Amino acid sequence: MSMKLAYTYEDHHSAGAEWDRRDLKEWLTDxxxxxxxxxxxxxxxxVRKHVETEFLKExxxxxxxxxxxxxxxxxAMQDDxxxxxxxxxxxRAPYDLLKLQYLFQSQKIEAAGIALPTREAAKIIGDNIANAERVIKELELFDRVITVPILVVAFE
Structure with a gap:
């Protein structure tokens, strides 16, 4: 199965709007x-090599x-x-959220993104692989703790 965008979750503290404002949301999903x-x-x-190459090009x-x-x-980081x-x-996923929150609290960033496979794609990749559905549920639960706007990109 070829890698493709499954969906995005843009609601966490208006993350979609933050990426839109910088004209980077479409690039990121592409x-x-x-x-x-x-x-x-x-x-x-x-997957990592492809994403690294695309980020370096930008x-x-x-x-x-x-x-x-x-x-x-x-x-990866660029500007804010x-x-x-x-x-x-x-x-590993909760650590990612914690690191992004730390950067936000330290005023090093204004918004963040995280990409993960969908639950189904994660099952193909291996055992107990992080998946977007679970991370989104955790962001909703901890929305007063993880206050950095985080755009979730789910791929399959």
């Missing part, structure tokens, strides 16, 4: 329309450290935006 990338067991390296910095002392990084790609274990 990154995940990638017929050459196949969603298959253990396809994570291919001038984003990759693997940006949150601070020097802790060795924590986000997938940060982005996470999560194709790993479900236990």
């Amino acid at each position: 990154v995940f329309e990638a017929p050459a990338v196949k969603i298959a067991p253990r396809c994570t390296p291919d 001038g984003w910095a990759l693997n940006v450290n949150l601070d020097q002392a802790h060795g924590l990084s986000v997938f 935006l940060a982005f996470q790609l999560q194709t790993g274990n479900m236990s």
Whole structure:
């Protein structure tokens, strides 16, 4: 199955409007329309390489450290935006949200994005892989805790 955009969740603290205002929402969703990338067991390296290439072409910095002392990084940053790609274990997704919230609280970003496979695509990729449906439910639950506007991009 070729990688394609499944849907976006734009409601978390008006994240869709934040990406629209910067004329980047369409670009971001287009990154995940990638017929050459196949969603298959253990396809994570291919997905990551494709997304890294597209972000680099647009001038984003990759693997940006949150601070020097802790060795924590986000997938990509540009201007006042940060982005996470999560194709790993479900236990990693809450850390992504926490890192994005930290950057927001530190006034390093104004909005963020996170891309994850849909539940169905996650099952194809491997066991207990993070999925967009679960992350959206958690964002809704923790919407007073995770206050950074986060645009969720679900791909399959």
